[in-house]
Amino acid sequence: MIATVHVLHSKPSPIGSFLRVGHTGHRKLEALIAASRLRFRRFVFDATHVDDQKDLLATLQRAGCEIVLDPNAAETAMLGRFGSSVSTLPWGNPDRPWEPGDFGRTRNLDTAKAIAEFAVRHKIDAVLAPTHCIETFPSPWLSIDLRLCEELRHELDRAGGTHIPIDFQLITTNTLLKDQAAREALVAGIRHAPAENIWLRASGFGAAATGSATRAFIEASRSFHEINKPIIADYAGGLSALAAAAFGGVGGFSHGMNQKETFRIGDWRKPATGGGGSAKRIYVPELDRSFKEDQLNALFSVKGTRARFGCNDTTCCPHGMEDMLENPHRHFVIQRSRQIKNLSDAPEARRAEHFLLHHLDPAVRSARLASRLKFANGDVVKLINETKKRLTNLRDPLGDLHSTSASATRSAAPKFRGNDQNSQSAVG
Numbered sequence: 283m284i285a286t287v288h289v290l291h292s293k294p295s296p297i298g299s300f301l302r303v304g305h306t307g308h309r310k311l312e313a314l315i316a317a318s319r320l321r322f323r324r325f326v327f328d329a330t331h332v333d334d335q336k337d338l339l340a341t342l343q344r345a346g347c348e349i350v351l352d353p354n355a356a357e358t359a360m361l362g363r364f365g366s367s368v369s370t371l372p373w374g375n376p377d378r379p380w381e382p383g384d385f386g387r388t389r390n391l392d393t394a395k396a397i398a399e400f401a402v403r404h405k406i407d408a409v410l411a412p413t414h415c416i417e418t419f420p421s422p423w424l425s426i427d428l429r430l431c432e433e434l435r436h437e438l439d440r441a442g443g444t445h446i447p448i449d450f451q452l453i454t455t456n457t458l459l460k461d462q463a464a465r466e467a468l469v470a471g472i473r474h475a476p477a478e479n480i481w482l483r484a485s486g487f488g489a490a491a492t493g494s495a496t497r498a499f500i501e502a503s504r505s506f507h508e509i510n511k512p513i514i515a516d517y518a519g520g521l522s523a524l525a526a527a528a529f530g531g532v533g534g535f536s537h538g539m540n541q542k543e544t545f546r547i548g549d550w551r552k553p554a555t556g557g558g559g560s561a562k563r564i565y566v567p568e569l570d571r572s573f574k575e576d577q578l579n580a581l582f583s584v585k586g587t588r589a590r591f592g593c594n595d596t597t598c599c600p601h602g603m604e605d606m607l608e609n610p611h612r613h614f615v616i617q618r619s620r621q622i623k624n625l626s627d628a629p630e631a632r633r634a635e636h637f638l639l640h641h642l643d644p645a646v647r648s649a650r651l652a653s654r655l656k657f658a659n660g661d662v663v664k665l666i667n668e669t670k671k672r673l674t675n676l677r678d679p680l681g682d683l684h685s686t687s688a689s690a691t692r693s694a695a696p697k698f699r700g701n702d703q704n705s706q707s708a709v710g
């Protein structure tokens with residue numbers, strides 16, 4: 283018996299990693315599945331787009347992957363998003379953004395019932411609670427969202443979805459999370475929500491977060507540990523998200539394929555301007571950022587840069603830079619999953635140190651090296667200088683946090699909820 287316990291504890295629990303399919307991601311994911319290069323086992327589908335992505339959904343379900351539904355409720359209440367495709371959801375409104383006053387007890391529209399039926403119909407494994415952006419403290423949305431979460435549990439049970447867990451998603455700002463009174467109120471409210479995991483999406487945190495913002499997010503996320511449920515950072519990526527997981531602030535994180543790695547609440551407040559197409563961006567893990575194709579070409583035009591920053595992983599990009607440019611999504615997915623695997627293999631108690639020594643320090647050295655090179659392209663010079671500044675500014679706050687974190691609590695890793703039991707241990 284003792285031996286069994288020992289074996290269980292000797293294997294570190296993997297960091298939970300969720301991939302957001304988004305609007306355009308399904309074709310790229312289909313290509314990755316066809317090429318057997320898909321490393322992720324947990325996927326978040328937007329309710330808004332899932333009907334156009336049924337083939338991908340069925341393929342992933344057959345493969346035993348975990349499917350999480352985001353009902354996109356927050357979007358229906360934001361000026362910059364309500365009129366987008368979320369307006370066609372049964373719980374959307376094409377006329378104006380929903381307001382707290384629309385959610386009185388006498389409301390005709392039954393959001394929770396509509397979402398529950400949608401989740402059951404699509405055979406979803408878990409649903410994010412229909413929550414709204416909490417930008418102020420106190421916020422009128424908190425009590426509404428907690429009630430909606432209760433109602434969703436009730437409606438799922440009624441609709442034949444007793445087996446479908448709810449994850450509570452808190453959508454807020456890093457600034458609000460720094461406010462202790464606000465945090466305590468959120469923790470006190472969410473504590474009793476019928477939820478399995480807590481998703482934390484904070485504007486101001488994400489792939490481009492500064493060192494102090496990253497540290498603040500990690501410290502704030504620790505306040506939620508007393509709820510005793512795994513915490514998942516949403517819209518988070520890059521070294522900042524890896525840091526949050528390595529330091530145990532969160533037990534996992536979620537982002538899209540080289541997108542949705544940062545959440546900017548300001549973009550949701552403004553009337554939508556349309557457009558905003560996604561130019562091809564190529565991930566360079568050594569510098570913790572992505573580059574546009576012309577920027578990457580300018581970076582690689584200097585001698586020695588290909589060997590240092592081109593993909594040297596022959597199982598990912600056998601032809602180096604050419605493959606990076608041709609298949610940037612495959613490259614991104616493989617490299618990100620390698621980072622997560624590498625950190626997951628380190629015992630939890632050593633993960634923060636492992637992150638500093640084997641992820642952050644090499645990135646700082648790479649950025650310093652790049653900043654000494656002579657680039658003809660002014661854009662690239664600026665990007666490299668920004669990158670160097672951001673990475674060196676991550677080091678001190680995180681090094682300091684590590685030295686004061688000996689007794690800090692850690693979030694548990696989220697449990698795998700797909701049908702493929704083997705992937706529980708193989709992939710986080």
Ligand SMILES: [Zn+2]
Pocket residue numbers: 593595598599606613616617
């Ligand atoms: Zn590659």
